[in-house]
Amino acid sequence: MRIGVPKEIKPQENRIGLTPDSVKTLVSEGHEVLVENNGGFEAGFDNGQYKDAGAKIIEKAADIFYDAEIIVKVKEPLKVEVDMIRENQIVFTYLHLAAAKDLTKGLINSKGVCIAYETVTDQNGKLPLLAPMSAVAGRMSVQAGAHCLEKNQKGRGLLLGGAPGVEGGTVVILGGGVVGENAAIIATGMQAKVHIVDKSEKRLEELTQRFGNKIIPQQSDNTDLKKLISDADLVVGGVLIPGAEAPKLVTKDMLKLMKRGSVIVDVAIDQGGCVETSKPTTFANPTYIVDDIIHYCVANMPGGVPRTSTLALNKVTLPFLNRLAKDGYQKALRDDPNFLAGLNVYKGNVTHKAVADTFGHKFLSPIEALN
Secondary structure (H helix, E strand, O other), X not given: OEEEEOOOOOOOOOOOOOOHHHHHHHHHOOOEEEEEOOOOHHHOOOHHHHHHOOOEEEOOHHHHHHHOOEEEOOOOOOHHHHOOOOOOOEEEEOOOHXXXXXXXXXXXXXXXXEEEHHHOOOOOOOOOOOHHHHHHHHHHHHHHHHHHOOHHHOOOOOOOOOEOOEOOOEEEEEOOOHHHHHHHHHHHHOOOEEEEEEOOHHHHHHHHHHHHHHEEEEEHHHOOHHHHHHHOOEEEEOOOOOOOOOOOOEOHHHHOOOOOOXXXXXXXXXXXXXXXXXXXXXXXXXXXXXXXXXXXXXXXXXXXXXXXXXXXXXXXXXXXXXXHHHHOHHHHHHOOHHHHOOEEEEOOEEOOHHHHHHHOOOEOOHHHHHO
């Protein structure tokens, strides 16, 4: 099968869909791989490495979209890319459609086969293709938040880890999933005071077993969130409902309770954000201020560390891509209900219920769509 890897064109997005090692694996299986010129350069992978792995270097993304049967990306296609998707063409990437009405409409009109990394599941109901990027974003969230707390970034002028004789700052992590756990790894390592809020008592018990008394676990139904937010120096939003828009846990009114110069890092921004005042930003202009509270809402945080992120992503996506290329999408999806959960849009139909519900589209179950 012919697999195409265009260069990412989202602002400040430097990851790429396949590493040279992944290309080598696919070529060894008899597939043809087309990589856009210098597509992996900013992630540390040059054209020579891709050529050595057996890829063909293509000058224009349009030629890749025209020739390839599968398009492998990292971020959701922008309009210029959506317009190039052909009927029946497979698109395998992060989509985050519940926060992207126009993109959803464009993919429906393309009549392509659109499979989202972030809704592929495993036997435990977890999200194996989202997890590595959530881990990266979780770790970066505390780094970014700590930087934003510096006075020259208009923050409180507070060192998150404190100093000898001076207590560290208070971090409130909303959501105890992969983002929250990885945010806690960095925050506790900095010796901040760390609260983790989650609705699942079982999950909070797991986190307590891991971190011990380095965290303060808080069950959301029994937590005064307003009080917690008012004590926070840094709030990390890591709430996720698979495939759906994130719930707005922090309202605009709550900002008035927060300390001047405190920071919100909304990692959930890809799914619309879990803070009412959040709006997507880029690495070029990562922050803005509402009611004296700094908001950091970069929608592709792992893109800031493209080499680490690309390597981590490929470890989990390559086996699925291999099956798509070897068996074709119909067999690959039918044989694996967890992979089938990744099918979001299929030949003009919305095949993920949360996306259909968000925008009022008719929902067609993915297995019914394939039959």
